[in-house]
Amino acid sequence: MNRVTSTEYDGPIGPVLLTFVDDALVRLDVAHGGIERARADISQRLGVVPDPDPGPGADLVAQLDEYFDGRRREFDVDLDWRFVRGFTRAALEATREIPYGEVAAYGEVAMMAGVARAARAVGTACAASPFSIVVPVHRVVRADGSIGEYGGHPEVKQYLLSLESAAVASESLSEPV
Incomplete structure (x- = not known):
């Protein structure tokens, strides 16, 4: 058991x-x-x-x-996918390929998941993700660049995106030229 x-x-x-x-x-x-x-x-x-x-x-x-704290770019944890099947899983796995501090449109993620015309299904997959943050669905945005609702809490999505972009900016400032 x-x-x-x-x-x-x-x-x-x-x-x-x-x-x-x-x-x-x-x-x-x-x-x-x-x-x-x-x-x-x-x-x-x-x-x-x-x-x-x-x-x-x-x-x-x-x-x-x-x-x-801005010190971790990706998570190292085993995931139990029992609540995720089919295209939803493919879409969520595709979001894991979006680099830290960057975003991709729903349509781009659909292409990454192998179904180019499934942008709406990507939105549904992101909304249903059982692994928010760990699987970075917050990095998926609308085609016009707006962030969307994020489970009715767009402020959380904006916080996560701002956190990542600030960490990337801070890192690039500290790199030697």
Whole structure:
């Protein structure tokens, strides 16, 4: 039987619930509605209440701290893709190819995922991502460059994009010419 655990993370974008099945991240919830609501949602989806245990999430918590400090560009965590299938998975995996500090339009991600005319489906995939931040769906923008809604919280998306662009700018300023 799989062990299901959760870890709470208090980040600059609000409370986050990290849920693991064994040692793989199954869901990262930015808990705008509260941690308990996020915990109830994942319990319903998995059919089991996660054990509060910071152990499996400790490494990801450290990586999130590094990311929010501008010191981490990508995450090294095993993902449990059980809630993601078909084109949605292809689209989310394609977003992982968008470099830190850069953005790509929904249509570009659709092409990267192998279905050039599926820009709307990419938007749906990004909205349904169980791995926000770790799988950088915040780097996907509209064709006109506007950022979109980001789960009803565009301010979070703007924060993440600004964080990354500031870190890239700071890094380029510190490089010798």
